[in-house]
Amino acid sequence: MKKLKVILYFPPDKTDRPFSYYLVKDYDLVFNILQAEVQPGKRGRLTVELEGTEENIERALEFARQNGVEYRPFNKNIVRNQGECMDCGACIAICPSGALYMDPIDWKLYFDESKCLVCELCLRACPVKAIDVNMFV
Ligand code: SF4
Ligand code: SF4
Structure with a gap:
């Protein structure tokens, strides 16, 4: 499949x-x-x-x-650098699909790629550039 x-x-x-x-x-x-x-x-x-x-x-x-x-x-996807991420949540507010979300138990950022629209809005919202876009063929 x-x-x-x-x-x-x-x-x-x-x-x-x-x-x-x-x-x-x-x-x-x-x-x-x-x-x-x-x-x-x-x-x-x-x-x-x-x-x-x-x-x-x-x-x-x-x-x-x-x-x-x-x-x-789609010929690209979003990748998040967990080492760089401060779990500040700034990208969550901007994400139109709910692909980025905070777990209320550990207060860490999670990414559900299946919901991602690759709109790239989160790239601009992240203060430490912890989100990037990957192009593929
Ligand atoms: S690219 Fe768009 S849909 Fe995907 S995680 Fe970032 S803001 Fe959300
Ligand atoms: S905006 Fe950047 S640093 Fe903040 S939670 Fe999102 S990916 Fe992590």
Whole structure:
């Protein structure tokens, strides 16, 4: 099984289609919506994590493309240098997805990569540059 994060771009005339339903039903994918900016009649954007066999993910993305929905896979991820981090929490307030959070028991910062949108806002918020971005192909 493979997991892939992609941003799907919907043209205005496609935002009312039950697209996620088709991906789940026809391609047997787990479809996890991380962020949605969709309004009827306007260009929409969904950031999703797809989980399924490599073949089904490829077929589903081809289905998307043929239906006018463009996509862009994430080609970078966020890395945190735990040695540098002071657990100050400044990055938590800025994180739109809840990927960065403080454990109320040990008051340490934790990072849930599966929720990360790679928006890079936390890089700017960190006073000691303990967060970085990794590019990959
Ligand atoms: S890049 Fe940073 S601020 Fe943006 S979602 Fe990921 S952890 Fe949160
Ligand atoms: S802003 Fe930087 S130092 Fe503060 S908790 Fe986040 S990663 Fe750690």
